[in-house]
Amino acid sequence: MGLGPTLDTSEPLVLLNQTTRWNPFAMVPADSHRKVLAEMDLFSNHENKVAAIKKENFHVNEHDDINTGLNLVTHDRSSMGDGISSTEDENPTTNKLAKMQNELQKMNMENLKLKEMYIEVSNNYNALQMELVTLMQQQQQEQHTLRNASLDQQAAPKQLLELTSRDSSSEEKTLSASKNVVAAREDTPDSDAWTSNKAPKLTVPENTDEATMRKVRVSVRARSEASMISDGCQWRKYGQKMAKGNPCPRAYYRCTMAVGCPVRKQVQRLAEDQTILVTTYEGTHSHPLPPAAVAMASTTSAAATMLLSGSMSSAEHGFMNPNLLAQAIRPSSSSIATISASAPFPTVTLDLTHPPNNFQKVNSTAFEGHPSSQYIPSAAAMPLQAFHPGMYNQSRFAGFQLSHDKVSNQLIPHQIAPPQHQSQQPQTAFANSLSAITSDPNFTAALAAAITSIMGGNNANNESNNNNTH
């Protein structure tokens, strides 16, 4: 929280730059700025709003920067002026040098402190996130157990069927998957391929849930001219295919931030609107992530969890109560996230492109009339649409604007701000919705993650890692 302001009041430029270099997570190449331009705009649609918001804060920040900068400069100049007035040529320069060195040392010290703070916050954040995911998974498992028990009795695995929207053939898969029995998933080709390929690395204990999660896909639609949106991760392209019914090729990437990370993504432009980039994520990272990447990653995993939980519990627990959703949507009634069990993978679609209407397409595709398709408010889009400048937490917003300052994307930890924080804000309408939404932990996670993904997504512009653009 205090990081932003703290940074602002210290020497931002130096700090930011050094932080950029220091940050172990920062995969920002030296020429990142170039790529920023090349790869922009995960949310270009909201450019105006974002820009507006951004600017406001930007100004504040800018002023801070300018102030501090001026202070420094003033110091220098005053000292220089003294030197000049004393008509000495060497002393002033040496004095100046000494002062500058002093300043530099101070900066370094402060930088160090900030680094430590950042590391701590970052670690805390990651730990919290892990905890959250674990909790969610545990919750799921409990639900699964309960459901399976009841299913065994009823012999009518309806909810599970919803997941795959396949016929009886897929029943077993789904069942086995939801039972968290990885080994039992012998007949799912995709997972097989992925697990077998990644076999050496997939020693991850959470394998069971991961296998399930890996089946779940989270696709993000965003307007972008770039060949790929940056999400804070490092990706390596391993294939490209012409997809049927789409003049644009589909590119396949896998995460290279850690050897054996099972996360993959597909990037493809929409046939109907080639300015829209559809990025589909699959899997969960098996390694620590930079904040920017955490945002998207947690969005993915949370959304996946949400989908599973939602699909499975919707019947009984009323997860994602439509009314509640409607309430949640209202303030930002434009962008929509869709949960769809369309074959072959259950998919959550975050539509960060324009307003309405779009989501209907997604939903209607290849869907066999299963009721598991649910509309949920696009958590990611909400902040853009509904947040007012005042609603942003200082820290997160600081991160946001900093990122647009193109100085550094890593300085501010993109915390998944507890939604409670947001409801603390005076603005009522959205806060109400938020608090309503927050009643569901899964959605909370997704929401929070998605919110941070806004920051992260924008921030991540600094750290594009694909060389496709050149």
Next chain:
DNA sequence: CGAGTTTGACCTGCGC
């Protein structure tokens, strides 16, 4: 020279 991309071959599942 290593890391990443390109691209044709290959594998697998699915529908006919």
Next chain:
DNA sequence: GCGCAGGTCAAACTCG
């Protein structure tokens, strides 16, 4: 069984 489509592999290539 065959063809198609989605997905992956891996050799060749490019780039810094």
